[in-house]
Amino acid sequence: MFNKEIETKVTIHELIAARWSGRVYDSRKLLSREQIMALVEAARWAPSCFGDQPWRFIVFDKATNEAAWEKALTCLAEGNQSWAKDAPLLLLACADSVLSQNGKPNRWGQYDTGAASENLSLQATALGLMVHQMGGFDAEKTKTEFSIPEQFTPMAMMTVGYQLAEEVIPEDLKEREYNARARNTLDENFYEGCWGEPITEVL
Numbered sequence: 001m002f003n004k005e006i007e008t009k010v011t012i013h014e015l016i017a018a019r020w021s022g023r024v025y026d027s028r029k030l031l032s033r034e035q036i037m038a039l040v041e042a043a044r045w046a047p048s049c050f051g052d053q054p055w056r057f058i059v060f061d062k063a064t065n066e067a068a069w070e071k072a073l074t075c076l077a078e079g080n081q082s083w084a085k086d087a088p089l090l091l092l093a094c095a096d097s098v099l100s101q102n103g104k105p106n107r108w109g110q111y112d113t114g115a116a117s118e119n120l121s122l123q124a125t126a127l128g129l130m131v132h133q134m135g136g137f138d139a140e141k142t143k144t145e146f147s148i149p150e151q152f153t154p155m156a157m158m159t160v161g162y163q164l165a166e167e168v169i170p171e172d173l174k175e176r177e178y179n180a181r182a183r184n185t186l187d188e189n190f191y192e193g194c195w196g197e198p199i200t201e202v203l
């Protein structure tokens with residue numbers, strides 16, 4: 001995928017800087033089983049509270065199970081389906097709401113599942129793949145379609161695949177694909193010492 005310039009106060013790892021959520025996939029470029037296994041292996045090694053590993057991911061590989069992939073695609077909001085249809089791989093990340101070790105509520109399950117999803121996303125980036133996470137999907141429908149137990153919360157669907165070569169990206173999709181990446185300034189979200197006291201570069 002092509003690189004997007006980002007503005008940072010200090011240099012950050014190139015893998016983190018290189019990840020961004022594109023929408024124009026090359027439907028002809030499939031993923032190998034080895035690549036897919038690398039994605040789930042990366043998610044597997046995420047940290048979790050009590051080491052409970054509350055995440056569950058369902059993989060939908062168009063190349064090997066088109067019916068399941070199709071079913072997953074129809075769970076997405078229409079706006080997401082319009083571009084996700086070209087991604088050869090879909091995933092659904094679910095979080096356990098119960099700690100497996102003692103049956104008590106796990107209030108960190110969603111936090112840990114997010115960490116596993118970011119691990120997966122960075123591994124994909126390292127493999128030259130593009131990932132896009134989506135909250136725009138029908139969670140109840142995924143629960144029914146894929147027999148997800150009640151205690152698990154479907155958190156996000158993801159697309160993974162290769163970005164379409166820049167020279168063949170259709171004109172009408174270019175504007176959104178080339179949108180500049182933006183973030184709040186550091187002082188808005190990062191504090192030091194107490195709530196609301198912005199972290200500063202120079203003490």
Ligand SMILES: Cc1cc2nc3c(=O)[nH]c(=O)nc-3n(C[C@H](O)[C@H](O)[C@H](O)COP(=O)(O)O)c2cc1C
Binds near residue numbers: 019020022133135
């Ligand atoms: C949990 C989650 C849900 C998201 N839902 C959607 C979505 O439904 N549709 C979409 O186009 N992008 C979705 N995004 C992508 C965000 O819009 C994107 O990550 C954000 O704008 C930052 O852009 P970047 O990932 O390129 O840095 C989602 C991202 C996350 C992490």
